[in-house]
Every structure is written in structure tokens, then in C-alpha cells.
Amino acid sequence: MLDLANLPDGFHENPFPHYDALLADAPVCPQPDGSFILSKHADLNAIYRDTTTYLSDKKDVFAPKFGLNSPLFEHHTTSLVFNDPPLHTRVRRIMTAALTPKALARLEPGLIRTVDELLDAMPQDADIIEDFASSIPIQIIGNLLDIPMADRTPLRDWSLAILGALEPVLTPEQLTTGHGAVREFKTYLQGLVAHRTAHPGDPETDVLTRLIQGDTEGKLSEIELIQNCIFILNAGHETTTNLIGNALALLHDHPQEREKLAQDQSLVAPAVEEVLRVASPNQFGNRETVKPVTFRGVQIPAGANLHLCIGAANRDPEAFDNPDKFDVTRSSNRHLAFAAGPHVCVGLTLARMEGKIAVARFLKRYPAYSLRGARTAGGRIRFRGYANLPVHLT
Numbered sequence: 001m002l003d004l005a006n007l008p009d010g011f012h013e014n015p016f017p018h019y020d021a022l023l024a025d026a027p028v029c030p031q032p033d034g035s036f037i038l039s040k041h042a043d044l045n046a047i048y049r050d051t052t053t054y055l056s057d058k059k060d061v062f063a064p065k066f067g068l069n070s071p072l073f074e075h076h077t078t079s080l081v082f083n084d085p086p087l088h089t090r091v092r093r094i095m096t097a098a099l100t101p102k103a104l105a106r107l108e109p110g111l112i113r114t115v116d117e118l119l120d121a122m123p124q125d126a127d128i129i130e131d132f133a134s135s136i137p138i139q140i141i142g143n144l145l146d147i148p149m150a151d152r153t154p155l156r157d158w159s160l161a162i163l164g165a166l167e168p169v170l171t172p173e174q175l176t177t178g179h180g181a182v183r184e185f186k187t188y189l190q191g192l193v194a195h196r197t198a199h200p201g202d203p204e205t206d207v208l209t210r211l212i213q214g215d216t217e218g219k220l221s222e223i224e225l226i227q228n229c230i231f232i233l234n235a236g237h238e239t240t241t242n243l244i245g246n247a248l249a250l251l252h253d254h255p256q257e258r259e260k261l262a263q264d265q266s267l268v269a270p271a272v273e274e275v276l277r278v279a280s281p282n283q284f285g286n287r288e289t290v291k292p293v294t295f296r297g298v299q300i301p302a303g304a305n306l307h308l309c310i311g312a313a314n315r316d317p318e319a320f321d322n323p324d325k326f327d328v329t330r331s332s333n334r335h336l337a338f339a340a341g342p343h344v345c346v347g348l349t350l351a352r353m354e355g356k357i358a359v360a361r362f363l364k365r366y367p368a369y370s371l372r373g374a375r376t377a378g379g380r381i382r383f384r385g386y387a388n389l390p391v392h393l394t
């Protein structure tokens, strides 16, 4: 059965036969290090919603991995995703209040402009990831926090280095680059926050101003503010790049579905949901058990690390008809790509908006695009996407 520390050949390119085997034969799959992979939709849904039995805090895992109080340790243990109440509740309340419908609506014209400018600039032989998908989220989250245009170049590399450090196995180089990225990102944001504190924007539409000001129940500390701004930038970057890249790869590989979308652009919303289900940008989540639990007859002790395989749960035949079929008209698509419960993705509205606008405008401009040459898998277990997607545009 699947061992995450010792992956079979070809796993990154096509993990789905391995997920099918998990679902059929080992839906609660013990790992040699004492952790477990869970893959059933119903089990993940229940775990995500029960924050008393399953914790997000990972200080005990991150201390030996990153070094106690190291830059990566400080970042990942302060960001809301790896915290439980009370810190999680406080940061999430302030963050969701800052992402007002008005703040998100303000981003839409800039998003359309960014997408169209990228489409205009793409050469006939282009790379969907390098020349299109990866530039969109960085600009949109840059706009969200009003980061000056001239400062945006290093954001992508910082983000990749910090999230890359969450992979199960790290090289010393990856660790050093990850620590360096947190240090540089922090220094940059300290300057930005000082400037915005001195020159606040409108808290109804300016997310950073709202995050700095907090709410009636209090403010975030400087470290909480900086580390969670880094988290917003990271959380919305690689995931959304992968959503757009995976969508255009899937539509290429399924010409009939692409044709349906070309004929009826109102299908773009269910098509994006279907991409999120079939090729979830975030393939694995994690939780730790507080007490012993039993799933499907398998006993899991307290303190066990659970790998929640979203990529498998989204193809569970007990949750979806014809789960391996990519169907842009699928209705009632209750996928777990954004997780569920109290930690459900804060940025899901923004991610969906980016996905729909990028895919619809790309297809309208280049309806007969074709992939040329080999595509390169992203090479991550947690994140599913392509490093390169060479394309011929017509």
C-alpha cells in the first residue's frame, strides 16, 4: 500500500490509481512512521468538522523539522491554518471580516485587466504556467494587500520556498532557502505595514488596513499580522496557479468537455468546481488526533498524525457518480478541495473568481490551443499542478 515517505515511480504524474487502491482496500492506511492516510469522503468530512478531536496545531512536528524558533517554525506555527482556538478563532475572525464582498469586488476589474494583458503578451509557443497561470494570483493577492507593483517580483519565489518546506522530506538546501524566504518576506512586510499604519486606506476595501486595525475585540500582534499576511500570499498563490493550469490541461485532454464550455460559457462555474474535484490543487491535509479513535475497524491512537487525502476523497465512488469522469456539467459537486468546517478555505470566493475569469477568457481568446511537448508535473505530494505546460496557441 501507499507509503508517503517512499513513493512509487510515476506517483507525481498519476497518483490516482494509488488513490483508487486506498479507497478500495485500505481507506485507513497505516504508515511505517505511525501516521495514517485516510481517503474516504465521509471520513474526511467528519474529521474536518470536528476540531475538538482533530487538531491543526503542528508545533511538535515542526520543531524537529524546522528547528525550534527558526524562521520557518515561527511562520508555520503562527499562521492560522496550523492553529486551533483561541489563536485560530481570533485571526480567522479578523481575516474573514477584512475580505469583505466590497474588497473582493474591487479586485475584479484588475483581475480581468491582468488576464487580458497576459493573454495579449503570450507568444504563439507559450507555457501556460510561466506565461499565464502563475502570474495571475501573485498580481491579484498583490492587489488585495495593495503591494506596490515594483515590489512583487520576489513574492513567487518566497511563496514556493515557504510552502515547499511543508513536503514530508526536505533537503538541507530546501530548509535553508525556506528560512531565508521567511526572513526576507518578514522584513519586507514590516516596512509595508509601517507605511500603511502611517497612511491607512479605507478599511471597507483595503484588506491590509483592516488587518492592521483589527476589530472591536482586539488587534493582532505584530508577529501574528506579518506571519498571517505571508500566509494569505502563500495560500492563494500556488493553489490558484494550479487550479488554472490543471483546468486548461484537463480541458485540453477532454475535447468534448472543452467544446461544451466553448458553446456555453455559463458552464464555467461548474467546470471550475469539476477541476477542483478531479485535480484538487491541494491533495493532502493534515490533522492530529487528541484521543484514540476508530475508523472502519482500524484503531488510531491519540497523538497520531493523519494525512487527509483530499485527492482520493474527491473521487470516492460512495460520494460521486462516475468519479473518474471529468464532466463540466456535473451538478451537486460536494468536493473537499477547500476542506470543510472551521478551517474551510478563507479565499475560496477569490479562488473561484480567478479560476472562472482566467479559464473563460483564455478559452475565448485561444479556443483551439493545443499542448505541445511533454508537460512537467509539479513534483509535490501536497500540491497538484504542473511546473510546465507548453502550449501552441491558435
Ligand code: HEM
Residues within 6 Å of the ligand: 056, 080, 081, 082, 092, 231, 232, 235, 236, 237, 239, 240, 243, 280, 281, 282, 285, 286, 336, 337, 338, 339, 342, 343, 344, 345, 346, 347, 348, 350, 351
Ligand atoms: C484553488 C485555490 C485554493 C485551494 C484549492 C485552497 C485550499 C485550501 C484548503 C484545503 C484549506 C484548508 C487547510 C486545512 O485546514 O488543512 C485552505 C485554507 C486556507 N486558505 Fe485556501 N485554497 C485556495 C485559495 C486560497 C486563496 C486565494 C486564499 C487567500 C486569499 C486562501 C486562503 C486560505 C486561508 C487563509 C486558509 C486558512 C483557513 C483556516 O485555517 O481557518 N486560499 N485553503
